[in-house]
Amino acid sequence: MAFTKGAGPHQRGLTIGVDIGGTKVAAGVVTPAGRVLARVRTETPHKSKSPKVVEDTIAGVVEELRRDYTVGAVGVGAAGFVDDQRATVLFAPHLAWRNEPLRDALKARLDLPVVVENDANAAAWAEMCAGAGRNADDVIVVNLGTGIGGAVVIGGVLRRGRHGLGGEFGHMTIVPDGHRCECGNRGCWEQYASGNALTREARELTQAESPVARGLAQAVGGDPALITGPLVTELAQKGDRACAELLEDAGTWLGIGLANLAAAFDPELFIIGGGVSEAGDLLLEPARKAFRRTLTGRGYRPEAEIVAAALGNEAGLIGAADLARDALPRWRQGRRQRRLSRSRESRRAF
Amino acid sequence: MAFTKGAGPHQRGLTIGVDIGGTKVAAGVVTPAGRVLARVRTETPHKSKSPKVVEDTIAGVVEELRRDYTVGAVGVGAAGFVDDQRATVLFAPHLAWRNEPLRDALKARLDLPVVVENDANAAAWAEMCAGAGRNADDVIVVNLGTGIGGAVVIGGVLRRGRHGLGGEFGHMTIVPDGHRCECGNRGCWEQYASGNALTREARELTQAESPVARGLAQAVGGDPALITGPLVTELAQKGDRACAELLEDAGTWLGIGLANLAAAFDPELFIIGGGVSEAGDLLLEPARKAFRRTLTGRGYRPEAEIVAAALGNEAGLIGAADLARDALPRWRQGRRQRRLSRSRESRRAF
Known part of the structure; x- marks a missing residue:
């Protein structure tokens, strides 16, 4: 997960992944191959705080990472029920979110495409792209x-x-x-x-x-x-x-x-x-x-x-960052891991 | 499930479905829209009998139905573990099958494409095509x-x-x-x-x-x-x-x-x-x-x-018959229920 040769701040297809846990918010700039180029960590606002405070926190870590990197999209993994449009947090036990339209709120603030995902889905996706599920x-x-x-x-x-x-x-x-x-x-x-x-x-x-x-x-x-x-x-x-x-x-x-x-x-x-x-x-x-x-x-x-699992506690942010690439036009997604193309091949057999 | 106007013995896309249960074998000629045009029922050979006897039974009901109808393929739904190639019954608790290459054996005898499927999968598929799951x-x-x-x-x-x-x-x-x-x-x-x-x-x-x-x-x-x-x-x-x-x-x-x-x-x-x-x-x-x-x-x-469920105990044979259409060339499959095309539409959202 170290800095990669040839992966510069303006590399095509960089995205930011944000993992919002019960206690920590971890964010990073991630390459299409699943490498983390830069990281930020901070505390999760207490559940007594308003949704706005959590949004401020997310926007803060994203802006900090954007100072040094040009990114195309932001993926947020959150511990909670996220709707099928990957836009709204229906319910998050550790946060004050109830039907929170997180995607649109962040999109408006950051002026970037945003994808919201359940944190376990995000972590799983990272394992599939770059971890223990690479060949399955x-x-x-x-x-x-x-x-x-x-x-x-x-x-x-x-x-x-x-x-x-x-x-x-x-x-x-x-x-x-x-x-x-x-x-x-x-x-x-x-x-x-x-x-x-x-x-x-x-x-x-x-x-x-x-x-x-x-x-x-x-x-x-x-x-x-x-x-x-x-x-x-x-x-x-x-x-x-x-x-x-x-x-x-x-x-x-x-x-x-x-x-x-x-x-x-x-x-x-x-x-x-x-x-x-x-x-x-x-x-x-x-x-x-x-x-x-x-x-x-x-x-x-x-x-x-x-x-x-192979990726440890960075899986959540890596997966969220990769899923955010779905919000980019195809030509801007960069050279992603082979997950998408293989899935097409294997669909028939399944 | 009655005889349909316009559905004759040489209608395009007719297939036979065979449902092998613990006590009965039910077979029928089925249209691409899931209608059963003709039926045959017989006893399931006792589990002490050899796999060959069960094959004889299946071939018998198929040949009986083929006397009056031109069919393109045969689908067999069997209570047991069927492999991912839909060819071999790995294990069937009520029959003497252990790693039984049922598809190829029947194909050779009947000179027709054959698909073997788990009976619950076959019944479920029928409900999706023509029963309670039509709109889901x-x-x-x-x-x-x-x-x-x-x-x-x-x-x-x-x-x-x-x-x-x-x-x-x-x-x-x-x-x-x-x-x-x-x-x-x-x-x-x-x-x-x-x-x-x-x-x-x-x-x-x-x-x-x-x-x-x-x-x-x-x-x-x-x-x-x-x-x-x-x-x-x-x-x-x-x-x-x-x-x-x-x-x-x-x-x-x-x-x-x-x-x-x-x-x-x-x-x-x-x-x-x-x-x-x-x-x-x-x-x-x-x-x-x-x-x-x-x-x-x-x-x-x-x-x-x-x-x-909506289709009662004919679901198994209807589903097996429809799944058998996968073994036909596209132009011979007939006008199947909208299942295949809708699945393509809905894949994105899921």
């Missing part, structure tokens, strides 16, 4: 953050759903009458395999003063509230058995959910991204095992691979 | 038979999955450690919302000699083994409260599963087919209620409609 066309990307988001790619094309709201895998019920979810239901998948689930389980184990949680308790000076997902991963990597088991539990739930998605979509590849995926095989091996055990028709069918 | 492009069809099968249509195109094995919704885990399923897992959706599930629950209730099951017990002369799904539906329609509650339970599980599929795919429409769907609103109203209650983001998103 039928892929499900599952993002394990505080919750679980994701995206569906079929025939090399991002499939957003009729109203733009597909890929909300985290809210598939997997345990009827299970843990309460912030969406209002019980037993959603993200209550079992997300970062929040991992933290909740680690805290409960520590609160129960189980002897197996001694390492965890020591690491946080006896205060379970200080336990975080990255801490669990770190301790597990250092050999703490309870933490490894917590990741194993999350991985097992992950694998069961992936088997459900395989029954419905039959992809060739699952890409697992998001913070929790940094646990690597401590999470993915139990997931693969549960997947193989739960997949319907096992033994009579080819099985999808389960791999970690 | 992004649809999930769920077939409630002894198990639960289904199909995914996105942008007017049947999405079969990378290996041709998508749409096996019945084997999504919905109750961890729930009822055993014939696929080897526990808690599969079809153990809660299929015809088999309905029958099992009705038998258990009757076996328990619950006073609420008096109507059921009387109807089968005290022998729970005689209870069938259609009987439960019939009694419920006549006002038997226990039977209505059994359908309500199945419908509730149906709605929860549909909400899961909506979270992942975000379709505009669910079409519910198969024998159990003949219970109509006794099943679908509880399903709609559970769906609305379980759908993530409810209140902030458009909701998919849930409707009954």
